[in-house]
Amino acid sequence: QVQVVESGGGLVQAGGSLRLSCAASGRTVSSYVVGWFRQAPGKEREFVAASSWSGDMTPYAYSVKGRFTISRDNAKNTAYLQMNSLKPEDTAVYYCAVGWGVGDLSRMKYAYWGQGTQVTVSS
Numbered sequence: 001q002v003q004v005v006e007s008g009g010g011l012v013q014a015g016g017s018l019r020l021s022c023a024a025s026g027r028t029v030s031s032y033v034v035g036w037f038r039q040a041p042g043k044e045r046e047f048v049a050a051s052s053w054s055g056d057m058t059p060y061a062y063s064v065k066g067r068f069t070i071s072r073d074n075a076k077n078t079a080y081l082q083m084n085s086l087k088p089e090d091t092a093v094y095y096c097a098v099g100w101g102v103g104d105l106s107r108m109k110y111a112y113w114g115q116g117t118q119v120t121v122s123s
Contacts, residue, residue, distance in 0.1 A: 009117030
C-alpha cells in the first residue's frame with residue numbers, strides 16, 4: 001500500500017504564491033509518476049501538472065503553464081507544486097496522485113491519491 005499526503009494549501013490573495021507538497025510513503029515507492037489535479041466546487045476534477053520519475057517529462061495544463069512549476073525530490077519521495085501569480089479561478093482542492101503508467105501523463109491512470117489540500121485565492 002502507498003500513502004499520499006498533500007500539504008501547503010491555504011488562503012492567499014490574487015497575485016500571491018503557494019507551494020504545495022506531496023509526500024509518498026509505503027512499500028515499493030519508487031519510479032512513479034506524480035500528478036497534481038484540482039477540483040473546484042461544482043466542477044469536475046482536472047489535470048494540473050505531472051512529472052515523470054526523472055523529471056524529463058513535465059506536462060502542464062494550459063491554464064497554469066508559465067505560472068505553476070512541478071518538481072520532485074526522489075530521495076525524499078516528495079513532489080512540489082510551486083504556484084505563482086495565483087488567480088481566483090485557481091481556487092480548488094488540490095490533489096496529488098502517484099502511478100506507474102506510460103504515455104500521456106495527463107491521461108494515465110493514477111493508482112494512489114491523497115486526501116487533497118484546499119487552496120483559496122481571494123480577489
